[in-house]
Amino acid sequence: MNVAILRFPGTNCEFDTQYAFEKLGHSTQIVWHNDKTLPQNIDLVVVPGGFSYGDYLRSGSIARFAPVMQEVGKFAANGGKVLGICNGFQILTEAKLLPGALKRNTNLHFISKYQHLKVVSNDNAFLNKCQKDEVLHVPIAHADGNYYIDDENLAKMKENAQILLRYCDENGKEESINGSVEAIAGVCNETKNVFGLMPHPERAIEILLGSDDGVKMLKGFEG
Amino acid sequence: MKAIVNVYLKQGVLDPQGKAVHHALGSLGFNGVNDVRIGKQIVLDVDSSVTSDIIKEMCETLLANTVIEDYNFKLKP
Numbered sequence: 001m002n003v004a005i006l007r008f009p010g011t012n013c014e015f016d017t018q019y020a021f022e023k024l025g026h027s028t029q030i031v032w033h034n035d036k037t038l039p040q041n042i043d044l045v046v047v048p049g050g051f052s053y054g055d056y057l058r059s060g061s062i063a064r065f066a067p068v069m070q071e072v073g074k075f076a077a078n079g080g081k082v083l084g085i086c087n088g089f090q091i092l093t094e095a096k097l098l099p100g101a102l103k104r105n106t107n108l109h110f111i112s113k114y115q116h117l118k119v120v121s122n123d124n125a126f127l128n129k130c131q132k133d134e135v136l137h138v139p140i141a142h143a144d145g146n147y148y149i150d151d152e153n154l155a156k157m158k159e160n161a162q163i164l165l166r167y168c169d170e171n172g173k174e175e176s177i178n179g180s181v182e183a184i185a186g187v188c189n190e191t192k193n194v195f196g197l198m199p200h201p202e203r204a205i206e207i208l209l210g211s212d213d214g215v216k217m218l219k220g221f222e223g
Numbered sequence: 224m225k226a227i228v229n230v231y232l233k234q235g236v237l238d239p240q241g242k243a244v245h246h247a248l249g250s251l252g253f254n255g256v257n258d259v260r261i262g263k264q265i266v267l268d269v270d271s272s273v274t275s276d277i278i279k280e281m282c283e284t285l286l287a288n289t290v291i292e293d294y295n296f297k298l299k300p
Contacts, residue, residue: 058288065285094288101290103232106239148236148291179239 001026001043001221006072006088008033008063013049013085013202020202020218021046033066044081044221045072047088049141049200059102059144060090069095081125081221082194086142089186089196098189098196099157100149105142106179112141114210115177117185117199118168121161124188125223126195129216135172136165136213138199140185145198147180147187154181162188165197226269226278228296230287231262269298 003021007014007030018028029039033052038045052063063069069091076082076097084092092098105111116137119130130136149157157163165186167177176183178198186197201214232238238260245259265286267278278296287294 057285061285061288093290101288103236103291104239106237106242108239108243146239179237 002039002041003028003044003046004031004038004042005029005046005048006031006033006068007048008050008052008066010052010054011048011050011087013087013200016200017046017048017085017202020205020214023205024215024218024222031068033063033068036067036071038068038071038075042075042080044083045075047072047082047084047091048202049086049088052087052091055087055144058090058094060087060092060094063087063091064095073097076189076194079191079193083126083221084194084196085200085202086145086198089198090144092194092196097194098187099153099162100147100181100187102144102198103146103148103179104144105146106176108143110141110143111145111178113139115140115185115199116168116170116172117165118172118174120163120166121188123161124164124192124195124220126188126220127164127217128220130220133172135168135170136204136217137211138201138204138213138217139210140177140199142178142198145178145180145185147184147198149181149184157187160190162190162192164188164195165199224269224271224273225299226267226273226296227299228265228267228278228282228286228294229262230265230282230292230294231260232291233293236291
């Protein structure tokens with residue numbers, strides 16, 4: 001695969017993301033936010049984590065207007081696959097490429113730890129190498145991860161299997177660690193080509209560092 | 224001319240900061256506070272060519288995320 005990894009002022013997970021995809025045997029390019037085109041023959045665009053534009057106004061609210069995001073919008077509209085991780089998820093919701101919004105965590109803390117996640121839907125281009133109800137162990141690190149969606153749109157998303165992941169304990173019992181509606185940790189769009197999650201699969205690719213559950217998540221994009 | 228824009232979380236959307244401040248006020252002995260909502264005020268210095276419609280567009284496009292936030296604004300000479 002050819003993976004384009006976006007970089008905004010304040011992005012800080014682009015190298016971890018690059019390391020992860022290259023370890024899996026893919027070629028990667030880091031793309032600057034001011035670029036007016038995406039590289040040719042891209043199979044996946046990743047919007048990585050960090051603090052784009054210092055999280056000013058709202059997390060992700062300014063990054064969505066960067067020139068490269070116009071191209072990401074067109075890429076997604078043509079069926080291209082896009083993955084937003086953490087701040088990337090926030091940017092994709094602000095850009096309206098994903099439904100809902102991310103608010104401040106209920107406890108107002110920046111939560112940084114390993115977290116269990118339950119796979120809710122695997123019938124998609126991202127989590128197809130994970131089992132339904134499988135419990136994954138992946139780091140989270142965010143202050144604004146409290147996912148909000150109104151009841152009407154939540155019902156539509158559930159019906160269309162757009163809920164990807166929920167926070168849970170080690171036994172798979174769901175728990176909303178940051179206030180997210182129905183403990184939601186990751187979602188996709190209606191056409192299932194744009195994906196967003198708060199946890200960091202790119203930080204869970206070596207057993208030595210605590211978990212390699214991120215491998216089977218990212219490998220999903222290989223098809 | 225000044226445009227004073229207020230942005231706040233919609234009614235029905237839990238405001239974690241407001242809730243924490245509400246709790247803190249209670250702990251400090253300030254009773255009788257029924258609810259606290261925290262918003263932000265954005266003050267724009269604009270030319271006379273900037274109409275209410277344009278400010279509304281600014282709010283809808285950038286200043287507020289209408290999925291979770293409401294806004295109002297006043298133009299002051």
